[in-house]
Amino acid sequence: DTGVSQDPRHKITKRGQNVTFRCDPISEHNRLYWYRQTLGQGPEFLTYFQNEAQLEKSRLLSDRFSAERPKGSFSTLEIQRTEQGDSAMYLCASSPAGLTYEQYFGPGTRLTVT
Amino acid sequence: AQKVTQAQTEISVVEKEDVTLDCVYETRDTTYYLFWYKQPPSGELVFLIRRNSFDEQNEISGRYSWNFQKSTSSFNFTITASQVVDSAVYFCALSEGSNYKLTFGKGTLLTVNP
Numbered sequence: 001d002t003g004v005s006q007d008p009r010h011k012i013t014k015r016g017q018n019v020t021f022r023c024d025p026i027s028e029h030n031r032l033y034w035y036r037q038t039l040g041q042g043p044e045f046l047t048y049f050q051n052e053a054q055l056e057k058s059r060l061l062s063d064r065f066s067a068e069r070p071k072g073s074f075s076t077l078e079i080q081r082t083e084q085g086d087s088a089m090y091l092c093a094s095s096p097a098g099l100t101y102e103q104y105f106g107p108g109t110r111l112t113v114t
Numbered sequence: 115a116q117k118v119t120q121a122q123t124e125i126s127v128v129e130k131e132d133v134t135l136d137c138v139y140e141t142r143d144t145t146y147y148l149f150w151y152k153q154p155p156s157g158e159l160v161f162l163i164r165r166n167s168f169d170e171q172n173e174i175s176g177r178y179s180w181n182f183q184k185s186t187s188s189f190n191f192t193i194t195a196s197q198v199v200d201s202a203v204y205f206c207a208l209s210e211g212s213n214y215k216l217t218f219g220k221g222t223l224l225t226v227n228p
Binding site for chain 2: 031033035040041042043044045048056058089091093095101102103104105106107108
């Protein structure tokens with residue numbers, strides 16, 4: 001069990017550029033979540049997948065954000081036309097199916113939009 | 115709507131002191147789950163404990179203990195004989211029923227000084 005991994009760990013981009021982040025969950029976990037954390041705040045839920053199905057999206061996830069989990073394994077989060085307000089830590093977590101289980105978090109991708 | 119309040123923004127103690135981190139939650143569901151996570155300076159969220167709404171038994175794990183009181187909607191966390199390695203941001207979180215997303219508080223920054 002290697003834990004949840006995320007790539008890249010850091011990303012600096014210019015306003016208006018597109019960025020894509022990847023998350024690899026713990027292998028036997030079929031639920032995958034994305035959260036966003038800004039400085040001094042707790043993580044905020046963005047979206048979650050059960051296998052390849054995206055089952056819930058937060059209103060925080062504007063049209064510029066899209067997430068996929070094509071084969072029910074890894075997931076990508078894309079932000080189009082980045083804005084300075086998108087600067088944050090993007091966290092991925094995974095959990096097994098069934099009743100609510102604890103979510104295991106990856107190290108996060110820190111995005112800085114200049 | 116679900117809400118988690120961690121009123122203590124920062125706490126500073128001297129090593130070996132006991133410290134209690136407060137968490138108050140709001141939910142209209144009768145079935146819910148409460149969590150504590152630790153975020154050390156490295157940034158990765160570490161799961162500490164999960165409790166469901168039907169189990170009000172307090173729990174002790176080594177130097178850590180948790181006090182769950184439905185009457186006051188609180189789920190407080192006590193570290194006994196604190197150590198420098200306990201320095202981190204601690205988050206309390208809530209999920210309701212079959213809604214798997216976590217709602218986090220703003221966190222409490224604990225600094226344990228030698």
